[in-house]
Amino acid sequence: MSTDRRPDHRSDHPHAHRSRRSPHSAGLRHVLTHLITPLLMCVGMGLAYLGAFANPAPHHLPVAVVGSGRSAQLLAQSINDKADGALEVRTVADRSAAIDGLKHQEIFGAYVSNAHGAKGASGASDVTGALGASGGARARAGADGAAGSVRPAPELLVATAGSDTSATVVQKVFTPIAAHQGAPLKVTDVVPTVGDDPTGQGIFFLLVAISIGSYASVAVIGGAGAVLPIRLRVGLAVGMSFVVGLIGTAFAGPVFHLVDHGLEGLWGMAWLYSAGILLIGTGIHTFLKRWTTLGVMALFVMLNFTSSGGIFRPEMQNGFFAALHSFWNGAGFVEGTRSHVYFDGYGLSGHVWTLVGWLAAGVVAIGAAALAERRRRGAEAEAVANAAAVAAAAVRAAVPEPVSGAASGPAAGRPVRARVDEEREEEMEEAVGV
Numbered sequence: 001m002s003t004d005r006r007p008d009h010r011s012d013h014p015h016a017h018r019s020r021r022s023p024h025s026a027g028l029r030h031v032l033t034h035l036i037t038p039l040l041m042c043v044g045m046g047l048a049y050l051g052a053f054a055n056p057a058p059h060h061l062p063v064a065v066v067g068s069g070r071s072a073q074l075l076a077q078s079i080n081d082k083a084d085g086a087l088e089v090r091t092v093a094d095r096s097a098a099i100d101g102l103k104h105q106e107i108f109g110a111y112v113s114n115a116h117g118a119k120g121a122s123g124a125s126d127v128t129g130a131l132g133a134s135g136g137a138r139a140r141a142g143a144d145g146a147a148g149s150v151r152p153a154p155e156l157l158v159a160t161a162g163s164d165t166s167a168t169v170v171q172k173v174f175t176p177i178a179a180h181q182g183a184p185l186k187v188t189d190v191v192p193t194v195g196d197d198p199t200g201q202g203i204f205f206l207l208v209a210i211s212i213g214s215y216a217s218v219a220v221i222g223g224a225g226a227v228l229p230i231r232l233r234v235g236l237a238v239g240m241s242f243v244v245g246l247i248g249t250a251f252a253g254p255v256f257h258l259v260d261h262g263l264e265g266l267w268g269m270a271w272l273y274s275a276g277i278l279l280i281g282t283g284i285h286t287f288l289k290r291w292t293t294l295g296v297m298a299l300f301v302m303l304n305f306t307s308s309g310g311i312f313r314p315e316m317q318n319g320f321f322a323a324l325h326s327f328w329n330g331a332g333f334v335e336g337t338r339s340h341v342y343f344d345g346y347g348l349s350g351h352v353w354t355l356v357g358w359l360a361a362g363v364v365a366i367g368a369a370a371l372a373e374r375r376r377r378g379a380e381a382e383a384v385a386n387a388a389a390v391a392a393a394a395v396r397a398a399v400p401e402p403v404s405g406a407a408s409g410p411a412a413g414r415p416v417r418a419r420v421d422e423e424r425e426e427e428m429e430e431a432v433g434v
Helices: 013-053 070-083 095-103 121-131 135-147 164-180 202-223 230-255 263-302 319-325 329-342 348-398 409-433
Strands: 061-066 087-092 110-112 155-158 186-189
Touching: 013 263, 013 319, 061 070, 061 095, 061 164, 070 087, 070 164, 087 095, 095 110, 095 155, 155 164, 202 230, 202 263, 202 329, 230 263, 230 348, 263 329, 263 348, 329 348
Parallel strands: 061 087, 061 110, 155 186
Antiparallel strands: 110 155
8 A cells, every 4th residue: 555645735725715715805895895886876866856756745835816805715715724734825816916926936826716706605615515526516516607697717827937847736726626616727827938848847957967067077076186286176167167057058048949038147057056066076075085976966966956946846845855945056046047037037136145155165165175185285295204214214224235126215106196096097987987
């Protein structure tokens, strides 16, 4: 029997296996870490968009009944009781007062009843039954109409330029009331949109285009431009906002004809809006680094588009997004554009000040970033000087003679710069993917 023994490699195998697997483990951990960002975006977008748009319903939507008599008051009170907080119904003296309320966006619909002055308390109870939309009530109303004299059809005044969805909701509320009175409802749009934007939602999609051009530029200026001094990055941000504003104005005017006048004012608001996003994003990039894309998406997509009022006004949303609408920059742009183009500038100054406030927040963010970078550069310079001194002392103690090709001076920092460049490249690739 041979006494030769085969070499035992079992003791070496685990180490070899571990060394072969370790590069893949590190790469897998690296990828999994980066996948946190799209998962957070998925959760954030779902919560924001579904929370804002999934179940729109009126909440204290202001409407009016035209008339100062008892019948108008009873009708308004009946609708209020039946609506259970969905509507806020008031009375206005006449049709011209209702039109003024619509043009000032104090109300979003005004009902001119054909029974104004003809019915008393019984008319109010009939309207309460009409909100239930029963067939028997409609039949009785038709019989009453046939027995009486011919009266003008009931009219609903709306302003679709303020919000097409709100006007649609108001029409659904008053259509069964008019049917109960035995006549079709006549709808009059006192502030219509331009012909090339029948729903009025083109302004919202213009907001989306300007927003994307703005916050995507943040990743480039923050990533590729991180080696530049902050004053140059601010210059790039301001210049980019100028160009993005011009592109948005071109879309709104000569390209898609969403706006038929006031393009200069539109460009001014587009520039304010874009500059605010770019300055805020450039400032917070100093602190958030590769998480900046997620941060600007949360601020200027998830919370911004959903609270802008471009699809549903705040009266059609829950309290959270309705509250954001009062001061968020997207709402300032959308409502400011509506006011400028359709409502003769009523309330425009407040919306412009909203945009100015966000621009001021961007200036504050830039100031904080400049201070932080100055302190960071000083600390890094001190650390590098100390490390160089320690390394030089160690080299002198260990190697009396200079060694050719030794890493010293700028060459010693190349691995660090390579790692930083790689991180910037990953950040830009991630932003472009989003």
